[in-house]
Amino acid sequence: MPSPLPTPVRDDLVAQLRRQVSGPVFAPEDPGYAEECRTYNLMTPLLPEVAVGAESAEDVQAAVRLAAEHGLAVAIRGGGHIVATSGEGSLVINMRRMNAVTVDAEARRVRLQGSVLWQDVLDATAPYGLAPMNGSSPTVSAVGYLLGGGHSPTLGRLLGWAAEYVTAFDLVTADGVLRHVTPDSDPDLFFAVRGTKGNFGVVTALELEVFPFTRIFAGGLWFPGERMADVLTSWREWVAGTPDELTSSIAVQRLPPLPELPEPLRGAFVVHVRIAYLGDPEEGERLIRPLRSAAPxxxxxxxxxxxxxxxxxxxxxxxxxxYVDRSTGLRDLTKETVDALVEVAGPDSGCVLASIEIRRLGGALAREPRTPDAVPTRGLEFQMFAFGVGPVETMPQLRASLAGLIEAVRPWHDPRRLVSFLSPDEAQQQSDIEELYGPERYRRLARIKQTYDPANVFRINHNIAPARPA
Ligand SMILES: Cc1cc2nc3c(=O)[nH]c(=O)nc-3n(C[C@H](O)[C@H](O)[C@H](O)COP(=O)(O)OP(=O)(O)OC[C@H]3O[C@@H](n4cnc5c(N)ncnc54)[C@H](O)[C@@H]3O)c2cc1C
Known part of the structure; x- marks a missing residue:
């Protein structure tokens, strides 16, 4: 994409940013630009006009104001885990230097800055015997995850969506104003921010409830991939009757031959069942017994x-x-779904995807929240996420395999799905996003967007476009 700014204007913007922002500012020709724009997916680096390494809320405010004045979109990089687009022609605000965690053990609350990673939250809360509703990856940013709804593979079915436990945000909106957003101060923004990622502004900090869990009965059972049909069948029957204290997922994986993997898994085709149970370990062992007999x-x-x-x-x-990835919501996992998955990804399929994961939702994840939010997945039964890894020349084949997989499970497709798992290839049309949120929720979000970001400054994401003024 050609630069949206003539060179002198761009240079002037960079100079103004350097005067007004305490953190570093990188133009594409600067050393450090590539590192600042790196993401977890090496296929999708950010490629902005200018990248700002924010060190404070004031830095974020100055960057948003100057971007808006120059007509640039603002892209937000938190932990860099799933960016929606490369952000060409935008101003990227990199939040990675804002990563403090403060624990209020008595109130069972934490205050998290804009890009703190889950591992840092866990390290800060564990000494107090407290646990956050973290996700599956210790290096995903807590804020990015919470803004997408947040499915916790340990506490999800017991407590619901992690975003429900955010009690306040410090948010820089498109006008550059820093707002302390609570359910009482700005009910519309408080609703909209939880479940739409960075559509409504930059979260410089948030407050989150944490829970008194110190131990958990958890881990993985790996089975030979050749027994995929048996294991998927047992798992689908088993998860239908598990209590809310138990959260589980299953992944069909073609693992790389990495030396750090234990011998039976190195380079192997496996089915990995993940289990997390918040109860007595003996009861946990009894609960998982039927799975152990699915296959060796x-x-x-x-x-x-x-x-x-x-x-x-x-x-x-x-x-x-x-890597390239795709995701879909599934309204059911039937015997026929298992057959379809085995055909497209089983031992005789020639499938080359690294992982096809299905998370069982339900339990408290289906319950309405205490304070309304934009999370669209309540009532969704299963979420599927798949990815293929390889050098750039393998991407067409990987994309075709992913498309084949999504097509194979289309009969069980549910339009709702985790916003956090949307890949750059997905939901690029406004109609896709509308379908995902449902028409009523989408219309409300578009009206709130019109109020707080009428010029759609925050559009480098799976975008909610501002409603047209009446
Ligand atoms: C390996 C892996 C495991 C995962 N596991 C889980 C899981 O168990 N459960 C789950 O729910 N999700 C999971 N996810 C998805 C993850 O939660 C989302 O992709 C999340 O948005 C990543 O946030 P990030 O800040 O790390 O990524 P980024 O790519 O930096 O940010 C993604 C988007 O989040 C928004 N954002 C990030 N920070 C801010 C901020 N401070 N202010 C405003 N907007 C912001 C922006 O829109 C940004 O474009 C996983 C992803 C990966 C790659």
Whole structure:
């Protein structure tokens, strides 16, 4: 995309930013620009006109004001885990230097700055015997995750969507104003921010409830991929009857031959069942017994663990990778769904995807929140997320495999799905986004967007376009 600004104007913007912002400012020709714009997916770096490394809320305010004055869109980089577009022609605000955690143990609350990673939250809360509703990856930013709704693979089915437990935001809106947003101060913004990622502004900090969990019965059971049909069948029957204290997912994986993987998993085709149970370990063991007889277990890490150790339950790859991904909501997982999955990804399929994961939702994830939010997935039964890893020349094949997978499960498609798992390839049309949120919720969001961001400054995301003024 050609630069939206003539060079002298761009240079003037960079100079103004350098005068007004305490953190570093990078133009594309500057050393450090590539590092500042790096993301977890090596296929989708950010490519803005200018990147600002914010060190304070004031830096964020100045960057938003100057971007708006110059007609540039603002892209927000938190932990850099799933960016929606490359942000060409935009101003990126990188939040990675704003990563403080403050614990109020008595109130069971934490205050998180704009890009603190889950591992840092876990490390800060564990000494107080408290646990956050973290996700599957310790290196995802807590704020980015919470803004997308936040499905916790440990506490999700017991407590619901993690965004429900945010009690306040410090938010810089498109006019550059820093607002302290609570359900009482700005009910519309408080509703809209939870479930739409960065559509309504930059969160410089938020307050979040945490919970008194110190231990969890959790881990993984790995089965040979050749027994995929048996394991998926057992898991689908088993999760239908599990209590809300138990959260589980299943992943069909073609693992790389990495030396850090234990021998039975290195380079293997496996089915990985993840389990997290918040109760007595003996009861947990009894609950998972039917799964153990699905097929021979080749690797087993299920144990009574300190809560913080369950943060790596899914064993998500810790380092950035080149990958493409797709996701879909599933309204059911029937015998026929299992057949369709085995055909497209089973032992005889020739499938090359690294992982196809299905998360069981339900439990408290289906319940209405205490304070309304924009999370669109209540009532969704299952969420599927798949990715393929490889060098750039393999991407067409990987994209075709992902498309084949999504097509194979289309009969069970549910338009609702986790906003947090939307890939750059997905939901690029406004009609897709409308479908995902549902017409009523989308119309309300578009009206709130019109109030707070009429010029759609925050559009480098899965975008909610401002409603047309009446
Ligand atoms: C390996 C892996 C595991 C994951 N596991 C889970 C999981 O268990 N449960 C789950 O729900 N999700 C999960 N996700 C999805 C993840 O929660 C989302 O992609 C989340 O948005 C990532 O946030 P980030 O800040 O790290 O990423 P970024 O790419 O930096 O940010 C993504 C978007 O979030 C918004 N954003 C981030 N920070 C801010 C901020 N301070 N202010 C305003 N907007 C902001 C922006 O719109 C930005 O474009 C996972 C993703 C990966 C890659």
């Amino acid at each position: 277990v080749i690797f087993d890490t299920v144990a009574d663990l300190p809560y913080a150790e369950a943060a790596t339950l899914h064993l998500d790859p810790p380092e950035p990778l080149p």
